[in-house]
Structure formats: structure tokens, C-alpha cells
Amino acid sequence: MNRQLHRIMVYALLSIAAFVSVFPFLWLILGATNISPDILSGKTTPGHALFDNIVKLTQQVDLLQLFYNSTKIAVIATALTLVVASLSGYAFEIFRSKLSDRIFAGLLAMLSIPFAALMIPLFVIMAKLHLINTHTAVIIPTIASIFIIFYFRQATKSFPTELRDAARVDGLKEWQIFLYIYVPVMRSTYAAATIIIFMANWNNYLWPLIVLQTNDTKTITLAVASLLSAYVPDYGVVMVATTLATLPTLFIFFVLQKQFVQGLLGSLK
Amino acid sequence: MAQAPGKTTLTGWLFKGPALTLLAFFMVYPILSSLWMSLQVGKGMNFSFGGFANMWRLTQDAVFQQALLNTLTLLVVQVPIMITLAMLMAVALNDPSLKGRGLFRTAIFLPCVTSLVAYSVLFKSMFAYDGVVNRFLEALHIMDQPIPWLSDAFWAKTLIILAITWRWTGYNMIFFLASLQNIDPSIYEAARIDGIPRWAQFIKITLPALKPVILFTTVTSTIGTLQLFDEVNTITPLGGPSNSTLTLSLYIYQLSFKFMPSFGYAATVSYVIVVLVMILSFIQFVVARERRRP
Numbered sequence: 001m002n003r004q005l006h007r008i009m010v011y012a013l014l015s016i017a018a019f020v021s022v023f024p025f026l027w028l029i030l031g032a033t034n035i036s037p038d039i040l041s042g043k044t045t046p047g048h049a050l051f052d053n054i055v056k057l058t059q060q061v062d063l064l065q066l067f068y069n070s071t072k073i074a075v076i077a078t079a080l081t082l083v084v085a086s087l088s089g090y091a092f093e094i095f096r097s098k099l100s101d102r103i104f105a106g107l108l109a110m111l112s113i114p115f116a117a118l119m120i121p122l123f124v125i126m127a128k129l130h131l132i133n134t135h136t137a138v139i140i141p142t143i144a145s146i147f148i149i150f151y152f153r154q155a156t157k158s159f160p161t162e163l164r165d166a167a168r169v170d171g172l173k174e175w176q177i178f179l180y181i182y183v184p185v186m187r188s189t190y191a192a193a194t195i196i197i198f199m200a201n202w203n204n205y206l207w208p209l210i211v212l213q214t215n216d217t218k219t220i221t222l223a224v225a226s227l228l229s230a231y232v233p234d235y236g237v238v239m240v241a242t243t244l245a246t247l248p249t250l251f252i253f254f255v256l257q258k259q260f261v262q263g264l265l266g267s268l269k
Numbered sequence: 270m271a272q273a274p275g276k277t278t279l280t281g282w283l284f285k286g287p288a289l290t291l292l293a294f295f296m297v298y299p300i301l302s303s304l305w306m307s308l309q310v311g312k313g314m315n316f317s318f319g320g321f322a323n324m325w326r327l328t329q330d331a332v333f334q335q336a337l338l339n340t341l342t343l344l345v346v347q348v349p350i351m352i353t354l355a356m357l358m359a360v361a362l363n364d365p366s367l368k369g370r371g372l373f374r375t376a377i378f379l380p381c382v383t384s385l386v387a388y389s390v391l392f393k394s395m396f397a398y399d400g401v402v403n404r405f406l407e408a409l410h411i412m413d414q415p416i417p418w419l420s421d422a423f424w425a426k427t428l429i430i431l432a433i434t435w436r437w438t439g440y441n442m443i444f445f446l447a448s449l450q451n452i453d454p455s456i457y458e459a460a461r462i463d464g465i466p467r468w469a470q471f472i473k474i475t476l477p478a479l480k481p482v483i484l485f486t487t488v489t490s491t492i493g494t495l496q497l498f499d500e501v502n503t504i505t506p507l508g509g510p511s512n513s514t515l516t517l518s519l520y521i522y523q524l525s526f527k528f529m530p531s532f533g534y535a536a537t538v539s540y541v542i543v544v545l546v547m548i549l550s551f552i553q554f555v556v557a558r559e560r561r562r563p
Contacts, residue, residue: 006467010361017358018376021439024391025379027401031394039394042401088288095281103289110296112546114496116518117539120306120525120532121299144291174280203384205499206518210526225386225503228393235394242390246383253382257375261443 028246031239039235053236060237061223062215063244069135070219070245073208074201077139081197082190084143089152090182094164104153111146115206123210137211142201148193155189156182191259199249220245307540309533323537333538335512336520339426343516344494347430352486355438359445360475374446378439385436385499392432393419393504422513425505429514432500437493441486448482449475484553491549495542498522517542 031039034047057063092104122141123132131137159182167177183190205221212218218226224245227238253260310322327333358377362370380388395402396418403415418428452474460470498518501509508515508523517538524535 010364010367014358014361014373014377017354018373020435021377021380024383024388024395024435027395028391039400040397041399042397042404044401084287084291088285091281091284095278095284097278097281100281100285103285107292110292110300112492112550113296113300114492114518114539114542114546116496116498116521117303117536117543118296118299119521120536120539121302122295123525124302124532125294125299140291141295144288144295146292146296149288174284178284199382203386205384205386206522210522221384221386224384224390228386228390228503229506238390239394242387246387249382249384253379261378 028239028243031235032243034236034239036233036235036237039239049236050240053234053240056234057237057240060227061241065216066218066220066223067244069217070202070221073135073138073219074198076135077142077201078194078197080139080143081145081148082193085145085148086152086183086186086190086193087178088144089149089154090156090159090178092149092153093156093159107146107149111150119207119210122207126211132211133213133217134211135217138204138208141207142204145197148197151193151196152189155186159186188259188262191256192262195252195256195260199252202249303536303539306533306536323534326534327537327541332512332515333520336508336515336517336538337541339512339514340495340497340516343426343430343433343497344491347433348487348490348494350430351434351438351490352441352483354434355441355486356445356479356483358438359442359449360471362442362446363449374442377442380436380438381440383436386503388432388436389500389503392428392435392500396428419505420510422510425509425513429497429501429504432504433494433497436500437490441490444482444486445479448479452478488550488553491553492546495545495549 030044030046032053033050034043035049035052038047092100118141126132126137129137131140163181163185164177167181172180203221204219205225208219208222209225212222220241224238224241227233227241307323308321361367362374362377364370367373383391394400397403398415398417398419400418402418403412406412406416416424418424456474457470460474465473496518497516501514501516501519502522505514508519521535521538524531524538
């Protein structure tokens with residue numbers, strides 16, 4: 001009897017948690033079909049304003065440009081981060097020395113430095129390089145992500161040494177070992193890292209907010225925030241924009257959930 | 270080994286080169302630069318050496334003190350609630366005889382795909398004065414009057430806490446779940462045969478095994494909350510009702526990019542966060558070590 005009661009309580013709690021977690025997504029979709037006053041008065045049924053909201057959104061922002069900017073930044077940043085971070089993460093594990101280990105420990109210590117402490121000097125650097133309002137300025141500081149370097153270093157611990165030794169005996173050069181053996185063997189690690197980096201860049205807000213100043217360079221995330229900060233925001237329009245901004249990450253989540261979870265856990269190994 | 274050790278060392282540094290070069294310019298230099306800036310006074314790009322003038326200004330600045338207090342309050346209330354929830358849900362979901370585990374896990378994990386801006390939009394609209402949450406609370410007869418989530422100092426803080434908890438509980442739960450799967454089920458089996466009650470099993474077996482994850486999630490959440498910016502800037506712009514949700518990061522942003530820029534002072538405030546992160550991480554590691562001893 002006691003056991004059964006316990007079971008029921010567990011189901012009840014998990015159901016509440018699941019409902020609370022999922023409801024805002026339903027709210028988002030409902031909101032996209034409703035007019036602003038209905039959204040703010042808590043209407044929980046679908047409305048007929050979806051088409052109107054989309055039209056209004058396209059009148060206020062250049063959707064194509066926003067998606068192009070967001071995709072461009074996220075894709076280039078992800079590709080560069082993968083190359084730079086995996087190379088160094090691999091090397092920090094394979095080519096070890098006292099100095100190398102000390103530098104790595106220093107990097108880990110820097111991991112806890114908040115971005116707020118870096119953003120002012122970064123802004124000054126970008127201003128001196130005349131890169132303000134460019135996508136280059138958004139991308140460059142994110143490439144050498146200490147978190148991703150750490151992630152690859154941890155993952156490299158599971159890279160079989162026999163493979164590397166055999167390749168060395170066969171006379172392969174170090175860069176060939178990395179490119180032709182390490183990369184293919186570690187492809188699930190790369191898949192997980194790709195998801196994490198892509199999502200982080202797609203959702204990035206503070207740094208792009210500081211650096212990107214005109215409408216033609218802004219990302220979809222920035223556009224959502226600026227639509228919301230209007231004096232009287234039109235929530236129907238904001239909801240459509242938010243839905244569009246969330247779709248890519250939601251898609252990645254459902255298609256690659258396994259790798260995503262694995263990616264998060266990679267840093268814990 | 271086909272190659273001389275000297276050559277492989279060189280290769281190693283070549284591999285690390287791009288990352289280290291970028292980090293030198295965009296991490297190490299900014300850290301030193303902002304430390305130097307924190308000793309400068311002046312507006313815009315006109316600096317002059319001020320020594321500890323900025324630190325003195327901290328002690329006189331009521332807005333800074335409020336931002337510090339707000340940040341610490343959010344931290345102290347939110348992190349323990351979220352970590353406890355994440356742990357409890359993970360323990361509940363770890364039961365193999367539970368039906369619909371995958372569905373529950375996916376649902377609870379789902380919030381972490383949303384961008385911080387996107388979920389701020391959702392929370393701002395759901396918690397409007399006549400919004401869906403107040404309607405719901407009224408329908409359940411929990412409240413007879415709508416809660417002023419966005420215009421009252423206390424409720425605005427509560428809203429921020431609810432929002433962050435919604436976004437990050439599932440994320441942290443994943444770490445707990447993974448760690449729980451590493452516990453040998455035969456230990457529980459033995460405890461069950463010995464007639465040890467469930468709660469005692471939790472305290473004697475589960476909790477000690479989860480210690481490293483509790484530490485990991487607490488440290489990362491603490492660092493995250495100390496840097497809180499996106500949510501407060503979108504849900505309660507300009508620091509909310511009577512600055513009740515003004516965080517340190519938001520204050521730094523305002524000091525540098527909203528008002529007449531005062532980079533030196535902003536850099537000083539940013540170092541307050543650095544010091545806080547260091548102190549709190551240190552305390553958490555010490556606590557973790559002490560607990561391990563007996």
C-alpha cells in the first residue's frame with residue numbers, strides 16, 4: 001500500500017514537472033496565432049491571427065537577412081571552433097609536458113572568469129581593429145572556447161593509444177594521424193561538440209548585442225529582443241519571431257538528442 | 270617511435286598554437302587590460318590614473334550595492350532549489366520500472382533548447398498582470414488578486430528565479446541521471462534485502478555517490494547565476510521595479526554601453542564578480558573535501 005502511494009506521488013510530481021516544462025512551448029505556438037491583447041489576457045485557445053502576425057513581422061524586419069546573419073555566424077563559428085579547439089584539446093592530451101600541463105591548468109582557471117569582465121576590453125580591441133558592427137567581431141572571440149578545448153581533451157583520453165602507435169610505426173606524420181585517424185574515430189565526439197557550439201552561437205545574445213549595431217548585421221536572437229523592447233510590444237509578432245528563432249535548435253534537439261546529451265556529459269567524464 | 274621527441278614536441282605546440290594565440294589576444298589580454306582599466310578614472314576614452322579611486326567609489330555606490338545584493342539573493346535562493354529539484358527528478362527517473370521514463374526525461378530536458386532571449390519572451394508574456402499564470406492561480410483559488418509579477422520588487426525577483434529554474438533544471442538533471450546510472454544496482458538490492466528503508470538508502474548510498482555531480486552542478490550554476498544578464502535584461506529591462514532585478518552584469522553593461530561610458534569603473538565592478546566566483550568556488554571545494562573526510 002505504502003509502495004503504491006509512493007509510486008502515485010512520483011508519477012504526479014513528474015507529470016507536473018513535465019507539464020510545467022512543456023507548457024511554455026504550447027504557449028509559444030498558441031501565442032503566434034493570437035493577437036497581442038489576447039496573449040496578455042491569458043487566452044489559451046488558438047486564434048486566427050497567425051497570418052496577420054507573420055505579415056506584420058515581415059514588414060518590421062528583414063527575416064531573410066536575419067536568418068542569413070544568424071546562420072552565417074553560427075556555421076562559421078562552429079567550423080572554426082571545431083578545428084581550433086579539437087586540435088589543441090588533442091594536443092594537450094597527447095603532447096604533454098610540464099609547461100603544457102601548467103598552461104592547461106591556467107586555461108581551466110580562466111574558465112570561471114565572467115564574460116562581463118572581458119567585454120569592455122574586447123569592445124575596445126574591436127574598435128581599434130575597426131571591426132565594430134561586423135560578424136568577424138562576433139565570431140573571433142568565441143573560437144578558442146576553453147570549454148570545448150577541455151571537452152576534446154577529456155574525450156581524447158578514450159582515443160586508443162595503440163592506434164596512434166601503429167600509425168607512427170607506419171610512418172604517418174602527426175598531422176596525418178590527427179586528420180586520417182583521430183577525426184574519423186572521434187566522429188561522435190565531433191557530432192556532440194558541433195551541437196553544443198552551434199546552439200551556443202545561435203542563442204548568443206550579450207556580445208552580439210554590444211558589437212552589432214545596425215539592422216543589416218543583426219541576428220534573429222537580437223531581433224526578437226528588440227521587438228520585445230518596443231514601447232508597446234506586439235506579442236503576436238514577437239511570438240512568431242521567437243518560434244522561428246527556436247525552430248532550428250528544437251529541430252537539432254529532436255534529431256540529435258542522444259548526441260546532445262552525450263555532449264553535455266563529455267565535460268564531466 | 271619513428272620521430273625524435275623534440276620534433277613531436279614542436280608538433281604539439283603547433284597544434285596548440287592557434288588556440289593559444291587567440292586566447293592570448295581575446296582572453297589573457299582583456300583580463301589584464303580590464304585589471305589595468307579598473308585603476309583608471311574618467312569618461313569615454315579619456316582615462317587618467319586613479320589608483321584605488323574606483324574601489325572607493327564601490328563603497329559609496331548604492332546602486333552597485335543593490336546589484337550585488339540582488340545577485341547574491343538570486344544565487345542563494347535559486348541554486349539550491351534548482352539543484353535539489355534536478356536531483357529529485359533524476360532519482361525518480363532512474364527507476365527502471367517507471368513507465369514513460371523517456372517521455373518524462375525529454376519533456377523536462379526540453380527547456381534547455383530555448384535561447385535565453387526566447388524563454389524570456391515566454392515568461393514575460395505568461396506572467397503579465399492579466400496573463401495566463403495569474404488566470405490559472407485564480408482558477409485554482411490560490412490567489413484572489415492577480416500577482417504583480419513585473420511591477421513589484423519582490424515578485425519580479427521571484428519571476429526571475431522561476432524563469433531560470435525552468436530553463437536549467439532539466440539541464441542539470443541530465444548530469445545527475447548519468448551519475449546515478451554508474452551506481453551498481455546490486456548495492457540497492459543488498460540494502461533492500463537488509464530491510465533498509467528507501468529514505469535511508471537515499472542518504473547512505475545515493476547522496477554520497479552524487480557528491481561530485483552536486484559539486485559540479487553547483488559550481489557551474491553559481492558561475493552562471495553570478496553572470497546573469499540575458500533574462501533580466503529582457504524580462505525586466507533597466508533593472509526592473511526599483512532596481513530589484515538589477516544584476517552585476519546588467520549594471521556593468523549599463524555603465525559601459527548605456528549611459529556615458531565609464532569603462533574604468535565598470536571594469537572594477539566586473540572584478541567584483543571575478544572575486545566572488547573565486548571565493549564561492551573555493552568555499553564549495555573546501556566544503557566538498559570536508560564532507561568526504563568522515
